[in-house]
Amino acid sequence: AQSVTQPDIHITVSEGASLELRCNYSYGATPYLFWYVQSPGQGLQLLLKYFSGDTLVQGIKGFEAEFKRSQSSFNLRKPSVHWSDAAEYFCAVGAYSGAGSYQLTFGKGTKLSVIP
Amino acid sequence: NAGVTQTPKFRVLKTGQSMTLLCAQDMNHEYMYWYRQDPGMGLRLIHYSVGEGTTAKGEVPDGYNVSRLKKQNFLLGLESAAPSQTSVYFCASSTLDRLFLNTEAFFGQGTRLTVV
DSSP, rough: EEEEEEEOOOOEETTSSSEEEEEEEEEOOOOOOEEEEOOOOOEEEEEEOOOOOOOOOEEEGGGGEEEEEGTTTEEEESOOGGGGEEEEEEEEEEEEEEOOEEEEEEEEEEEEEEEE | OEEEEEEEEEEOOOTTTOEEEEEEESSSSSSSEEEEEETTEEEEEEEEEEEEEEEEESSOTTEEEEOOSSEEEEEEEEESGGGGGGGEEEEEEOOOOTTTTTOEEEEOOEEEEEEE
């Protein structure tokens, strides 16, 4: 079964600083990888996804992520953080089982705080 | 353009009461999921469905039942609510195209359930 680890529970950055949120996954083959963002009291919104091809993917709101197979990582980055980026971020891995079903497994999340 | 709609949005139950949460999607998606979100635990999969009339257990299925009688609806039932089921519940759906390339999940806004 697949699993996702987000090592950082809470990160605080200053507005305008760069950001990197870490995500490591465990899966036997190349998985489908996602980053979602959740603002307080809201549902989850997809930031970006990786299925295959170019290992650097661009998402919405200026975010990007890089898939590194050798490190089993899919870290999320943003060059300059805005106060509105304060939220909780979830990395997720999707994979098909032998029975043909598809499951989406989430990490525990990283809460981002932004200092003005 | 409703997407995924969950009802109700809030509910307070007494221990031992039963209730059903409704999830409806208008995107003709094959897959539907129920997750619960608890602080520090991320999202954990309760049950999921790969198509009308089929359901399967996820990571934390105990105390819950589900049904998918129509493709667009996925119901989550609590037969005898317990305080441990106090949580925020999210429904999601995803599509399955023939190339397995479009499997991002779309989420509802969540149902905040409190069991007293």
